[in-house]
Amino acid sequence: MIDHRSSIIDHRLTRRQWLLRAAGITVGTGLASLGYAVGWEPEWLEVVTRDLPIRGLPASLEGKTLVQLSDLHMGPRVDDSYIADTFATVAALRPDIVVMTGDWISYRRRTQLESFDRLIASFPHGQLATIGILGNHDYGTNRRMPAVAEATTTRAEAHGVRMLRNEAAVVEGLTIIGLEDLWGPYFTPPPALLAASDAPRLVLCHNPDAADHPIWSGYQGWILAGHTHGGQCKPPFLPPPILPVENPRYTSGEIAVRGERRLYISRGVGYLIRARFNARPEVTEFKLTRAPV
Numbered sequence: 001m002i003d004h005r006s007s008i009i010d011h012r013l014t015r016r017q018w019l020l021r022a023a024g025i026t027v028g029t030g031l032a033s034l035g036y037a038v039g040w041e042p043e044w045l046e047v048v049t050r051d052l053p054i055r056g057l058p059a060s061l062e063g064k065t066l067v068q069l070s071d072l073h074m075g076p077r078v079d080d081s082y083i084a085d086t087f088a089t090v091a092a093l094r095p096d097i098v099v100m101t102g103d104w105i106s107y108r109r110r111t112q113l114e115s116f117d118r119l120i121a122s123f124p125h126g127q128l129a130t131i132g133i134l135g136n137h138d139y140g141t142n143r144r145m146p147a148v149a150e151a152t153t154t155r156a157e158a159h160g161v162r163m164l165r166n167e168a169a170v171v172e173g174l175t176i177i178g179l180e181d182l183w184g185p186y187f188t189p190p191p192a193l194l195a196a197s198d199a200p201r202l203v204l205c206h207n208p209d210a211a212d213h214p215i216w217s218g219y220q221g222w223i224l225a226g227h228t229h230g231g232q233c234k235p236p237f238l239p240p241p242i243l244p245v246e247n248p249r250y251t252s253g254e255i256a257v258r259g260e261r262r263l264y265i266s267r268g269v270g271y272l273i274r275a276r277f278n279a280r281p282e283v284t285e286f287k288l289t290r291a292p293v
Contacts, residue, residue, distance in 0.1 A: 071268025102135025
């Protein structure tokens, strides 16, 4: 005679075991993902290589390289050794131009500026130019400490970085425009800075939301930005749940905007919280090319 009760008990035990195993796999996967997001990806730097076509680019700059760094966030949460390794990686690329699109530091106290001074001494330089702008975190706590921005600017310039604050610099015929941070107290670029022109130009602007503000006065061309960290933690095939911009399109990579302008948003190097998922830190190596007319 078949003992149906024993069969039911065996079935229930098997199902219970299956559920326990499934729960174990789920927990294990979650812990592994957490370990990866906290322990590995935040410093798994990617060197992104791509072309940067610019109208009217001088012949002397065709084929030259421009490396963009962004969002270093030098401070108590980002390891100094990781920053130093990043600088060494960029220096090994032997770039012609280096640009830094803001958030040099994450300010907590005055002693951080001394640490910044040590690290900036090994900041990689371009053979033709080294240019930087400020980001929101360079203005200290709640973006209300312009003295911190001044100190950051002074230290960067002392180590050979040309800091642009609503200003322009010309590098072998290419005009590079640097804007003040959108959230900072001085985001008032003079209209002439971005007026229509046939000259080859490139804009550095920390916060990509600035691309939607009525400041461009006919500017056409590229805007290099950062600020978003690529969302920092981004589910596969889905938008990031948290993004520090108003325009949800402005996550990372190349994005077309109105007025024949194009954004490139770097995922940046550092972080505010040590966690990245599906948004690896990056430095971007652009090859300068002449865009078709």
